[in-house]
Amino acid sequence: MAKKLPKVDVVVVGVGWGGGIIASELTKQGLTVVGLERGKERKTEDYFMVHDELRYALRYELMQDLSKETITFRSKPSVRALPMRSYGSFLLGTGLGGSGVHWNGQTFRFLPYDFEIRSKTIERYGEKKFPDGMTIQDWGITYDELEPYFDRFEQMAGISGEENPLGGKRSKPYPTPPMKMPPALKMFAEATKKMNLHPYMMPSANLSEAYTNPDGVSRAACQYCGFCERFGCEYGAKADPVVTVIPVAKKTGKFEIRTHSHVRRILHDGKKATGVMYTDVTTGEDIEQPADIVVLTSYVFNNTRLLLMSNLGRPYDPNTGKGVIGKNYAYQVIRGGAIGFYEDREFNVFAGAGALGMTIDDYNGDNFDHSDLNFIHGANISISQTGQRPIGNNKVPAGVPGWGKEFKAASIKYYTRTLSVGAQGACMPFRHHFLDLDPTYKDVFGDPLMRITFDFEEQDRQLAAYCADRCGEIIKEMGAADKIEVNRKLGPYDITPYQSTHNTGGVIMGSSPDTSAVNNYLQMWDAENVFVVGASAFPHNSGYNPTGTMGALSYRAAEGILKYSKSGGGLLV
Amino acid sequence: MLEQHEKQDQPVSRRNFLKNSGLVLGGLVVGGVAGSLLRTQQGPQQPGAATAPAADFNQALMYFTGEQFRVIEAACERIFPEDELGPGAKALGAAYFIDHQLAGEWGFNARDYMQGPFYPGEATQGYQGRLKRREIFDIGIQEMNNYSNSLEGKKFYELTPEQQDTVLKAFETDEVKLTTISASAFFAMLRATTLEGVYSDPLYGGNKNMDGWRMKSFPGNQMAYTQIIEQEGLAKMEPLSLRDHQHG
Ligand SMILES: Cc1cc2nc3c(=O)[nH]c(=O)nc-3n(C[C@H](O)[C@H](O)[C@H](O)COP(=O)(O)OP(=O)(O)OC[C@H]3O[C@@H](n4cnc5c(N)ncnc54)[C@H](O)[C@@H]3O)c2cc1C
Numbered sequence A: 001m002a003k004k005l006p007k008v009d010v011v012v013v014g015v016g017w018g019g020g021i022i023a024s025e026l027t028k029q030g031l032t033v034v035g036l037e038r039g040k041e042r043k044t045e046d047y048f049m050v051h052d053e054l055r056y057a058l059r060y061e062l063m064q065d066l067s068k069e070t071i072t073f074r075s076k077p078s079v080r081a082l083p084m085r086s087y088g089s090f091l092l093g094t095g096l097g098g099s100g101v102h103w104n105g106q107t108f109r110f111l112p113y114d115f116e117i118r119s120k121t122i123e124r125y126g127e128k129k130f131p132d133g134m135t136i137q138d139w140g141i142t143y144d145e146l147e148p149y150f151d152r153f154e155q156m157a158g159i160s161g162e163e164n165p166l167g168g169k170r171s172k173p174y175p176t177p178p179m180k181m182p183p184a185l186k187m188f189a190e191a192t193k194k195m196n197l198h199p200y201m202m203p204s205a206n207l208s209e210a211y212t213n214p215d216g217v218s219r220a221a222c223q224y225c226g227f228c229e230r231f232g233c234e235y236g237a238k239a240d241p242v243v244t245v246i247p248v249a250k251k252t253g254k255f256e257i258r259t260h261s262h263v264r265r266i267l268h269d270g271k272k273a274t275g276v277m278y279t280d281v282t283t284g285e286d287i288e289q290p291a292d293i294v295v296l297t298s299y300v301f302n303n304t305r306l307l308l309m310s311n312l313g314r315p316y317d318p319n320t321g322k323g324v325i326g327k328n329y330a331y332q333v334i335r336g337g338a339i340g341f342y343e344d345r346e347f348n349v350f351a352g353a354g355a356l357g358m359t360i361d362d363y364n365g366d367n368f369d370h371s372d373l374n375f376i377h378g379a380n381i382s383i384s385q386t387g388q389r390p391i392g393n394n395k396v397p398a399g400v401p402g403w404g405k406e407f408k409a410a411s412i413k414y415y416t417r418t419l420s421v422g423a424q425g426a427c428m429p430f431r432h433h434f435l436d437l438d439p440t441y442k443d444v445f446g447d448p449l450m451r452i453t454f455d456f457e458e459q460d461r462q463l464a465a466y467c468a469d470r471c472g473e474i475i476k477e478m479g480a481a482d483k484i485e486v487n488r489k490l491g492p493y494d495i496t497p498y499q500s501t502h503n504t505g506g507v508i509m510g511s512s513p514d515t516s517a518v519n520n521y522l523q524m525w526d527a528e529n530v531f532v533v534g535a536s537a538f539p540h541n542s543g544y545n546p547t548g549t550m551g552a553l554s555y556r557a558a559e560g561i562l563k564y565s566k567s568g569g570g571l572l573v
Numbered sequence B: 001m002l003e004q005h006e007k008q009d010q011p012v013s014r015r016n017f018l019k020n021s022g023l024v025l026g027g028l029v030v031g032g033v034a035g036s037l038l039r040t041q042q043g044p045q046q047p048g049a050a051t052a053p054a055a056d057f058n059q060a061l062m063y064f065t066g067e068q069f070r071v072i073e074a075a076c077e078r079i080f081p082e083d084e085l086g087p088g089a090k091a092l093g094a095a096y097f098i099d100h101q102l103a104g105e106w107g108f109n110a111r112d113y114m115q116g117p118f119y120p121g122e123a124t125q126g127y128q129g130r131l132k133r134r135e136i137f138d139i140g141i142q143e144m145n146n147y148s149n150s151l152e153g154k155k156f157y158e159l160t161p162e163q164q165d166t167v168l169k170a171f172e173t174d175e176v177k178l179t180t181i182s183a184s185a186f187f188a189m190l191r192a193t194t195l196e197g198v199y200s201d202p203l204y205g206g207n208k209n210m211d212g213w214r215m216k217s218f219p220g221n222q223m224a225y226t227q228i229i230e231q232e233g234l235a236k237m238e239p240l241s242l243r244d245h246q247h248g
């Protein structure tokens, strides 16, 4: 029998960006919140020895221990799903702050087109534009409705940037000015301007200057240290839940964080949740935490997995298209791009910051005409200088062998002489891309792993090739006349090379319980006191990193939870 | 025992050393360990001898046998050879780095999902074997020697550099057919760990004296680049290590 604890107002499952934002917003309004986090405590002082490429970037110091829990993957149902035994395609966050500790901080707003993608695509191209099986839908909220929440996330995090000339309307400028501009970014800006495109500095959660946010949290400016993506920031300059929302929640005295607490079931009576069951991983004890409201903020995979394991909500059935939990899993089409090798220019590539970049949206969303193209949506195209470390960066021109004398000379020479322009492509959902429980493989507690069924489609291949060509044009204009390589070929989805931790879907939002699991407050249609927060709510993934939009939805969900708690029940929409 | 005492003041021959140290097993000489020990034996150091450079206590084996170490050290050096640009993997200590990595959690795949059932998968599903990295190295090294032997009747490290390259290429391209492990996957791991040994912080035993970083103009562990981030052209800096950070 599990030990039963006294009831609290709200229990939050997982304390990353989602959990941190929910906790800070609710505790500020007087609710008591318990945050259950499977990993350990984290603080800025942990990063004294952080400039260690091997430990953090290649041995995944800050990521989830896969021996305890991973996912399984297959390209289609006829293939046997097998576990992701070591890291590759994406990395799973753990510990206080989750992936918000070791993210880059590239903080975009999805485009107005994204939120009404189905209606707007039909309006411009007709319904026949959708290939068979593409299950896109409107999000049940518009950009304009979400705009104030984007702003709140950006003010809290102190995003440094300038207005996107092709983005949605903004109520306020970014709270801090754009970051410093290294020569490579200048070259990209000049080239794209010459091509009549619309460059702007990438919105960044690495602070361009010291900043105090509306909650009164002060942070220092970024030092361009070059150990950002996959590392924690020793300056607190990178917006991270641990240096922003979590201390705000703690200060209220109403937020109790329990680390080493792995949530395994949502407890419910079929209509409403009554709390959660978790295992204290330090003692092995099972503990029941009753609560009036349960908020899942445990990332895409565990948000979906916990619902399925707890028999809450209607599981998605890819054969009938009925049910919603596990539906519309999507990812990011990120392999197309172009590389330029410069014979007589060198760049300080080792310096940089996770979100230091220059970018264009001319080929993103529906900002360009798709009438004669065999795909919808597009990609954000950018150059970034995130800090290239020596083990991970040994690019040589095609034709040079991968080892030996010639390799050594070329990899050393081109280390400081290579620039690349990349496309971050949108990824549309398909009926046969989904998440469910693996029938064979188990986590360390004996619970089933999440199973991913996913592959790239013709839509993705067309998009990747088109955007790769655009990247090639830009790098050519940037003067990389010597050697240019354009990677147009997407290939099948492969779990082994790192692409991005931009997994989406599984518990998607929408305007009807028939096609979505949560409403536009991320409240479950089938269990009104359960809110499921994260990129799990995205019905498709845009040509951008997800966290700006995921953060906005978290603020929206927090408002919904407060409303729900005040009104004493019922669906908010 | 008696015999040992009697021979104590004679010069240490290879044969005697092996016998005395118990490394002769029924007439079978265990080559690597003793061989490398002999090669590196130096005269006793005078306490306080000012001219002797500080010994690198890190350069001892935690996992490999001496024989395995010689194969790996030779292979690393072909992957990243010494040339006019600077030291190769051997001088940078990459083989010690690999040895130390295999001795620890990485060698045991401690943070990988290693539960069964095991099935061969598609290439896009990643590694699905039950062998741990240290076991893959054990097999791969043995097979490198076997293949070298089949070609030239010698151990890998006894081959000429050109012959060694032929062997490595045969592994890289799966021309060597192995049953227990994939030759190309083993080669890819060897190549990747060699580069790690060349370029990781010296605290792990490779990148000796930060010379790997120096060759590549990588400044190591600097606290800030705010001053140079907008600068045109390469900013040359002496590298700093994590040791500098801790003791600086
Ligand atoms: C290397 C890297 C770079 C990235 N760069 C960017 C970027 O530049 N821009 C961008 O927009 N996004 C980026 N991302 C993605 C971004 O980090 C995530 O979108 C974001 O952090 C997700 O926040 P979350 O709160 O939903 O999930 P997470 O941060 O994953 O937090 C979930 C938390 O829940 C905990 N948890 C999970 N299951 C359980 C359970 N059963 N019980 C208890 N606790 C549990 C986890 O331990 C974790 O702490 C990056 C990600 C990575 C890994």
Ligand code: SF4
Pocket: A205, A206, A207, A221, A222, A223, A224, A225, A226, A227, A228, A229, A231, A232, A233, A234, A235, A236, A237, A238, A352, A353, A354
């Ligand atoms: S690059 Fe800037 S934000 Fe990133 S870790 Fe370094 S100092 Fe922090």
